[in-house]
Amino acid sequence: MSHKKTKGYYYYPSSSQHIQCSAIIIDEHIQLFDNGACPIVSSSKDACTLESPLPGIAAALCFADGGRFIPDDINFRWPFAHQKHGLAQRLEKNKLLIVASVVFTPILLWLILYRGIPAAAVYSIGLASPSTIEAMGEQSLHVIEKLALAPSELSSDKQAMIQKQWHVMLEQLQLDNEQFRLSFYQSDYFSANAFALPHGRVIVTDELVLLLQDKPDALRAILLHEIGHVEYQHGIRLASQATASTIVLAIIFGDLEGITEVVLGSSSSFLQQAFSRDMEREADKYAIEKLIALGYSNDDFADAIQALQNKLDEQAQLDESWLKYLSTHPSSQERIDFARQYTPQ
Numbered sequence: 001m002s003h004k005k006t007k008g009y010y011y012y013p014s015s016s017q018h019i020q021c022s023a024i025i026i027d028e029h030i031q032l033f034d035n036g037a038c039p040i041v042s043s044s045k046d047a048c049t050l051e052s053p054l055p056g057i058a059a060a061l062c063f064a065d066g067g068r069f070i071p072d073d074i075n076f077r078w079p080f081a082h083q084k085h086g087l088a089q090r091l092e093k094n095k096l097l098i099v100a101s102v103v104f105t106p107i108l109l110w111l112i113l114y115r116g117i118p119a120a121a122v123y124s125i126g127l128a129s130p131s132t133i134e135a136m137g138e139q140s141l142h143v144i145e146k147l148a149l150a151p152s153e154l155s156s157d158k159q160a161m162i163q164k165q166w167h168v169m170l171e172q173l174q175l176d177n178e179q180f181r182l183s184f185y186q187s188d189y190f191s192a193n194a195f196a197l198p199h200g201r202v203i204v205t206d207e208l209v210l211l212l213q214d215k216p217d218a219l220r221a222i223l224l225h226e227i228g229h230v231e232y233q234h235g236i237r238l239a240s241q242a243t244a245s246t247i248v249l250a251i252i253f254g255d256l257e258g259i260t261e262v263v264l265g266s267s268s269s270f271l272q273q274a275f276s277r278d279m280e281r282e283a284d285k286y287a288i289e290k291l292i293a294l295g296y297s298n299d300d301f302a303d304a305i306q307a308l309q310n311k312l313d314e315q316a317q318l319d320e321s322w323l324k325y326l327s328t329h330p331s332s333q334e335r336i337d338f339a340r341q342y343t344p345q
Helices: 081-092 095-127 130-148 156-172 206-211 216-231 234-253 257-272 277-293 299-315 320-326 332-341
Strands: 003-011 018-026 029-034 039-044 068-071 181-186 194-196 201-205
Touching (some): 130 201, 206 299, 277 299
Parallel strands (some): 181 201
Antiparallel strands (some): 018 029, 194 201
16 A cells, blocks of 8 residues: 655635645555644545646646645545646656757747738628618727817818819719718828718818928829728728737736727727738729829829828928828839839729
């Protein structure tokens, strides 16, 4: 008859309450005794399970009723451990597998975050109802209005003239007037800028209108670029990717409380929205194609980018806000060359 004894703590089932005790292993049985030598638990070896032992951590013994015994000695190994967890222990000590996990885990994360999630976002767009997209857009606008926008200072006549051109353009392109809405704001944060929200509202700053006031066709090109972002659903894809990435990381690192913050605060992310270069090229191509379809020149888009770049060159050293419009876009010269050399397919 073989005996083995170790000290530790017994945790009662479904409770953090615990007691110091000793475990005695007698052949096929395990008994726990408190410091007064009174029996606490008695069980056969086959009715117990072992948590997989890791270096520096004691191997806990789990009883059928949910109770657990954790030895004080972190190096203690149960005499029958090799019978139940031989494979786990061999895997944990396999240096090749450890090296492989260190190398391939970052690669797997990269594939999930930069390939899997963007691809899934494209296919998940169709699951969002129009009412959901509308609510997302209006919530985003509400947040941005509070943080970065002020009422427009453009004259009512100027706004009315641009709105008329806008509606004529929508009618010619057979786009929904109720979905695509144009709004004017003054903004120190955005400066000369325009951006589209997921539900189709396009925001134009006073500064951009004034910059292009002598180039109405260039302003039209910028507006078509923003319509392109909506038509290709770039904003929804961006929000889906950001939310999914954060949720994946929260699950991996165990910070599940952060998921609620992401869901509740995702709309404010449009303040720092940065479309990918591929998305920008898609919107550029859309704008150029529609300009040509409306009877305008693809040079109008190039002129718009050139005007922004010229102003950027003048103001960048004095005011960094001019960098915001072009900071996440492909290079200005690249876009200008693409527009001027574009040939309809």
